[in-house]
């Protein structure tokens with residue numbers, strides 16, 4: 381099987397981040413590329429540095445929701461929205477990081493969106509955005525901090541998973557939420573509750 | 574095998590009401606958090622539902638914060654009695670000690686991931702002993718490998734003596750293993766060349782502390798919590814003993830415990846303590862000794878030590894040498910001869926010694942550690 385570079389970038393973050401990354405990230409990348417978890421997937425289009433790449437994701441049944449306009453986002457000023465529904469733990473945020481990020485959209489590939497609920501034991505991460513580190517956290521319960529440039533992987537802490545990332549699509553100036561990477565805290569299925 | 578890419582999962586199967594529930598403990602660190610394993614067969618396709626009466630947790634989904642949530646990392650499929658089984662390994666929400674309320678670190682939180690499953694990266698796990706034959710490592714039976722190990726061992730002991738048979742073991746491999754390995758080395762091989770865990774030879778890693786009459790594993794988690802002041806050297810328990818920090822020390826800091834960290838990096842636990850009235854002494858690696866000595870010196874010069882406590886609990890020379898304070902089974906005199914070998918006679922003699930050391934002078938210590946000298950006196954005047 382040939383490996384699509386755009387796809388690797390979409391999953392692991394931009395090449396320049398990987399190049400400068402510390403060992404822990406290299407390890408994670410190795411992990412990402414070797415953990416053969418069998419999953420039924422569909423292919424969705426996702427913007428990457430190589431244009432539009434087909435990315436396997438469990439997104440087919442997710443609602444496509446307009447969440448804002450690219451031109452209205454200001455660097456380091458997160459906006460809140462709900463996704464994939466308005467039920468428990470659907471609180472999410474979108475932010476223009478001013479720094480290229482894994483899964484980032486827009487001309488600078490720096491617009492990303494994440495669920496707000498800590499994937500340790502459900503602590504609220506609302507209002508914890510740290511512009512200097514492009515991070516969410518520390519969580520008020522047990523201090524986990526998440527890196528928004530690297531798919532919500534944690535920097536330090538206790539969380540059991542990366543923070544779920546909301547997959548975004550850009551259509552003209554409109555930003556749509558179209559799917560999620562990772563299980564939302566509290567739920568057993570993102571779409572069932 | 575499925576796709577080589579990692580697609581973060583977005584759902585997990587819930588354990589049905591009749592799933593097996595096994596209690597266990599985390600084996601990653603000495604904090605020893607309690608865990609529960611939920612196990613049920615793939616055969617039959619049983620699965621729990623989101624209502625409390627439909628799953629083994631007895632809770633409604635979505636669960637509350639601190640609830641019985643299952644992260645995808647806490648789920649796996651294993652072989653049990655030669656049949657594939659679902660397992661979910663989560664911190665035990667019913668614990669009243671250690672990881673109270675079912676908290677856990679990321680290490681313990683992901684125990685399910687290390688359980689053997691040939692579909693996951695655990696597929697490369699060593700499943701039998703390997704012996705290099707004709708230049709290639711080949712799997713062999715345990716009997717074959719043990720026969721060879723025994724023959725080589727016997728040869729070495731016969732030719733070079735028992736002390737040529739060195740053994741190193743790791744103390745946290747559970748009691749049964751620790752007991753068997755110690756007995757093998759000390760009773761059957763009879764080698765002095767044996768040690769455990771973190772030490773290069775069979776001694777305590779904190780001899781001064783032990784000789785003064787304290788067991789370094791003495792304090793209970795409640796003691797860590799109840800201390801008015803906690804001084805932590807060279808580590809951040811938030812990273813290394815996570816639950817000891819988040820369940821016991823962190824609430825104490827919130828209640829006004831003064832926590833002093835000596836360490837070169839401002840890690841998350843240190844940053845938290847600093848923001849909540851604690852102190853970080855940002856010394857150069859390996860310079861703790863002069864800094865701690867300087868702090869002790871400031872204390873004794875000002876007479877701030879707890880004299881009554883020292884009189885009651887700190888060994889004098891005779892008590893140390895004869896093992897007083899620790900019972901007879903675990904006393905230094907059983908492991909090494911200390912008669913006449915102690916550096917100082919008792920507390921007063923130690924004080925004299927301390928004051929005579931140039932590195933215990935605060936300015937000198939601060940220069941060595943490259944810190945602001947005010948830092949080592951700050952917590953004491955506060």
Ligand code: SF4
Pocket residue numbers: 599600601602603604605606672677678679680681682814815816817
């Ligand atoms: S603190 Fe973490 S590694 Fe240590 S026993 Fe608890 S869960 Fe396991």
Ligand code: FES
Pocket residue numbers: 498499500501502503519520521522523524537538539
């Ligand atoms: S709930 Fe966020 S760190 Fe525990």
